[in-house]
Amino acid sequence: MTAPLALDAALALLTLGVAAWTVATRQNFAAVIGFVAYGLLLALSWQRLGSVDVALTEAALGSGVTGAVLIAAVSRPPRAAGRAAPPGPRVRLAAALLSALVALALAALVLTPPEPAPSLAAAAAAHLPELGLGNPVTAVLMAYRGIDTLLEKIVLLLALLAAWSLAPDRFWTGASAAWDGAPPGGALTLLARFLPPIGVVAAVYLLWVSADEPGGAFQGGAVLAAMWLLAMMAGLLRAPEAGSPLLRRLVAAGPAVFLAVGVLGFALPGGFLSYPTGFEKPVIVLVEVPVTLSIAVVLGLLVAGAPGRPPRKEGQS
Amino acid sequence: MTAADVFTVLAVAAGAFFFLAGSVGLLRFPDALTRLHALTKADNLGLGLIVLGLLPQVDGIFAALKLVAVWLIAQLASASVTQLVVGVIRRDGEGA
Amino acid sequence: MMAAFLAAAAAFVMAMVALGLLRLLRGPGRADRVMAVQLLGTGGIATLLLGGVGSGLWAAVDLALVLALLAAFAAVAFVDGARRAGRPDA
Numbered sequence: 391m392t393a394p395l396a397l398d399a400a401l402a403l404l405t406l407g408v409a410a411w412t413v414a415t416r417q418n419f420a421a422v423i424g425f426v427a428y429g430l431l432l433a434l435s436w437q438r439l440g441s442v443d444v445a446l447t448e449a450a451l452g453s454g455v456t457g458a459v460l461i462a463a464v465s466r467p468p469r470a471a472g473r474a475a476p477p478g479p480r481v482r483l484a485a486a487l488l489s490a491l492v493a494l495a496l497a498a499l500v501l502t503p504p505e506p507a508p509s510l511a512a513a514a515a516a517h518l519p520e521l522g523l524g525n526p527v528t529a530v531l532m533a534y535r536g537i538d539t540l541l542e543k544i545v546l547l548l549a550l551l552a553a554w555s556l557a558p559d560r561f562w563t564g565a566s567a568a569w570d571g572a573p574p575g576g577a578l579t580l581l582a583r584f585l586p587p588i589g590v591v592a593a594v595y596l597l598w599v600s601a602d603e604p605g606g607a608f609q610g611g612a613v614l615a616a617m618w619l620l621a622m623m624a625g626l627l628r629a630p631e632a633g634s635p636l637l638r639r640l641v642a643a644g645p646a647v648f649l650a651v652g653v654l655g656f657a658l659p660g661g662f663l664s665y666p667t668g669f670e671k672p673v674i675v676l677v678e679v680p681v682t683l684s685i686a687v688v689l690g691l692l693v694a695g696a697p698g699r700p701p702r703k704e705g706q707s
Numbered sequence: 708m709t710a711a712d713v714f715t716v717l718a719v720a721a722g723a724f725f726f727l728a729g730s731v732g733l734l735r736f737p738d739a740l741t742r743l744h745a746l747t748k749a750d751n752l753g754l755g756l757i758v759l760g761l762l763p764q765v766d767g768i769f770a771a772l773k774l775v776a777v778w779l780i781a782q783l784a785s786a787s788v789t790q791l792v793v794g795v796i797r798r799d800g801e802g803a
Numbered sequence: 804m805m806a807a808f809l810a811a812a813a814a815f816v817m818a819m820v821a822l823g824l825l826r827l828l829r830g831p832g833r834a835d836r837v838m839a840v841q842l843l844g845t846g847g848i849a850t851l852l853l854g855g856v857g858s859g860l861w862a863a864v865d866l867a868l869v870l871a872l873l874a875a876f877a878a879v880a881f882v883d884g885a886r887r888a889g890r891p892d893a
Contacts, residue, residue, distance in 0.1 A: 393810035397854065400817040404824065411828055419884070423836040424828065426877050430843045433866070437851065442862040446869055454873040461884035574886065577790030578879065584783055588776075589872050596865070604862045613869060616876040623883045693880075712805055719812050719853070723819075726849065730819040733826050733842075739834045746823070746838050750845045757812075757849050761856050764805065770861065774852065777867050781848055784875030788841055791882040796834040798885070 398438055405431040418464040425460060429453030442604035443527040446596070450612035451689075458619060458693045462568065522671035524602030531606065532674045536663045540652060543645040543681060546688045550641065554632055557696035563633030566691075567698025573625020582624030589617035597682050601671065607678045611685025618690045632697050637687065644684025648677050711763035718760025725753030739796050747789045754781060809857030813850045820846035837881045844874025 408431060412424030429452040436445035477485075514526045514534065523529045531539050557564070573579070597610035621627040630637045651673060652663040665673045732745025758778040762771050820842060827839035848867045855863025 393807055393814050394854075394858075397810060397814035397817055397850070400814055400821060404817070404821045407821075408824065408828070419833055419881075420828070420830065420836055423839060423881065426881075427824065427828070427839055427843055430840075430847055430870070430874070433870070434847055434850065437860075437863055437866055438854070440860070442860070442866055445866050449866065449869050449873050454876050457877050458880040461880050462887075465884035465887045568887070569883075574794075574883075576794075577787040578882075581784065581787035581875065581879065585780070585872065585875060588780060592868055592872060596869070599865070604865065609869065613872060616873060620876055620879060623879055715805065716808060719809065722849070723812050723815050726816050726819040726846065730823040733823040739832055739838075742827070742835065743838060746842055746845075750842065753816075754845050754849050757816075757853060761809075761852055764809075764856050770864070773864050773868070777848060777852070777864065777871055780868070780871040780875075781845060784871060784878075785841065785845065788837075788875060788878040788882075791879065792834050792837050792841075795837060795882055795885050796832065799832050799834060 401431065401435055401438065405435060419461075422457065422460045422464055426453045426457035429457065443525070443600075443606060443609075446604060446606070446609040447612075450609050450616070454616050455612055455689050455693060458616075462693060462695055520670070521674075522601075523674075525600060525604065527604070528600050528606060528674075532678065533665070533670065536652075540645070540648045540663070543648060543684065546685065547641065547645060550688050550691055553692055554696055557698070560700055561697040562701075563631060564697035564699045564701040565631045566629040566694035566696070568695055569622055569625065569629060570699070575625075578624045579626065582620050582626050586617035586621055589613050589620075593617070593682070593686075597678060600678075601675075607682045608685060611682045612689060614682065614686035615689035615693070618686065619693055622690075622694065629694050630691075631701055632691075633701050637691075640687045641684055641691075644681035647680045651677055715760045715763055718756050722753040722756030722760060725749050725756060729753060740793070743789060743792055743796075747785055751782060751785050754778060806857045809853045813853035813857065816846055816849045816853065820850070833881075833885050837878055837885075840874060840878050840881065844870060844878075847874070 405428065408424055408428045412421050412428055415421050415424060429448055432452065433445045433449035436442070436448055511526070514530060517533075518524065518526060518529055521529055521533055523533075554562075593610040593613040595610075596605040596613065597607055598605075600606040600610075618627070622629055651665075655662050655664040658664050658666055726749070729745050729749030732749060733742050736742045736745055755778060758774050761774060765771050765774065823842045823846070824839055827835045827842060830836060847870050851863045851867040851870065855861060855867070
């Protein structure tokens with residue numbers, strides 16, 4: 391057995407094992423850890439398949455930020471009253487059958503492609519020089535399918551509104567109470583002082599290098615969000631008020647700039663979201679910077695959760 | 708094989724040995740605190756040796772600096788998280 | 804030759820991570836499970852660097868960088884969650 395095959399086999403078996411364990415375990419905390427472990431292993435698998443952009447997204451979002459959201463959810467003390475009964479055996483059987491069907495269908499699709507397998511890779515690569523980009527993934531996200539990326543950003547906004555709407559009326563526009571109380575101090579404070587500057591540089595690097603190498607606005611934004619959350623967890627930064635004008639401007643900046651560029655595209659041949667010839671790359675960078683900031687703020691707020699205390703009135707510190 | 712290649716083979720082999728030692732420790736040590744020692748010390752030393760061994764194999768100073776940066780971040784994170792895990796062990800009442 | 808050696812080393816480290824995970828995920832405490840995330844972080848970085856440098860896929864080093872940052876963040880998030888779950892108030 392050659393070494394790369396052994397590596398892939400070990401990775402595949404380990405991923406399946408961790409997935410099975412995550413489903414089988416009885417404790418919520420353990421299941422969330424299993425989910426994060428599974429995500430990290432998936433990121434390694436994507437890298438083995440050559441998709442480093444997807445691997446970066448999986449590591450940053452699938453394990454990091456989503457893991458933090460899940461752990462925040464399972465860490466809430468259980469409420470005694472009003473808790474729904476766990477699903478019965480018939481529901482569980484139906485869920486298992488449905489999941490198995492979907493898995494089988496996907497496996498059939500992936501393992502039996504028509505010969506030769508259809509691929510748009512050549513067409514995608516053909517227009518890269520016109521855009522001034524070297525990374526086909528960025529070209530697809532920001533140029534060929536820019537409309538999808540724009541809609542994604544608006545979906546993020548809607549998700550944030552949905553999360554905020556879970557708060558009781560009296561807390562609306564307040565701040566999250568997740569990290570109220572005495573800060574833990576010690577090693578966490580040290581980590582939260584040293585790591586975020588490095589993380590910010592890494593995020594800017596991921597965004598900048600995405601033109602030609604794997605990276606991107608989403609990955610950079612997720613790393614930024616993780617660093618911001620780290621500072622909040624250590625008590626170095628206070629969770630922001632949902633009503634803060636600066637916060638709202640940051641959240642809206644990404645979709646707004648993207649939408650503005652799209653509408654300006656009407657003045658050019660090609661219509662909505664067409665970029666002026668010769669200026670494609672500067673325009674893409676112009677859009678991606680606020681988009682990265684918006685993603686970072688929205689992801690951080692989603693982990694922080696719905697507001698948990700009433701908004702501070704004017705004049706209070 | 709050049710001298711750089713010999714160095715790489717030796718360093719990476721030593722690093723892999725420390726990963727083995729760390730995993731054996733994880734399997735055999737009796738409680739969470741001692742397992743934490745195995746994880747933090749042995750595995751991180753293994754990573755350091757592997758990074759050291761890979762330095763001659765990369766082209767250019769920038770790539771080598773990136774490798775060292777990854778290792779430094781891993782060290783900082785590992786050391787801090789170890790302290791935090793000790794807090795969790797104490798809180799859960801294990802570690803006897 | 805060097806590429807084959809580095810790939811073999813990557814496979815070996817992955818196997819060691821698998822062994823360690825087998826033990827850590829079983830617990831029984833929360834600390835063991837947080838350590839599992841740490842193990843995946845350190846071992847994953849080692850595997851990525853060995854595989855990436857060996858096969859010339861340099862972007863793997865960027866992924867290792869992100870993995871280092873995010874594994875630290877994930878571990879902190881779990882410790883933070885454990886701390887919050889221990890508090891009697893909301």
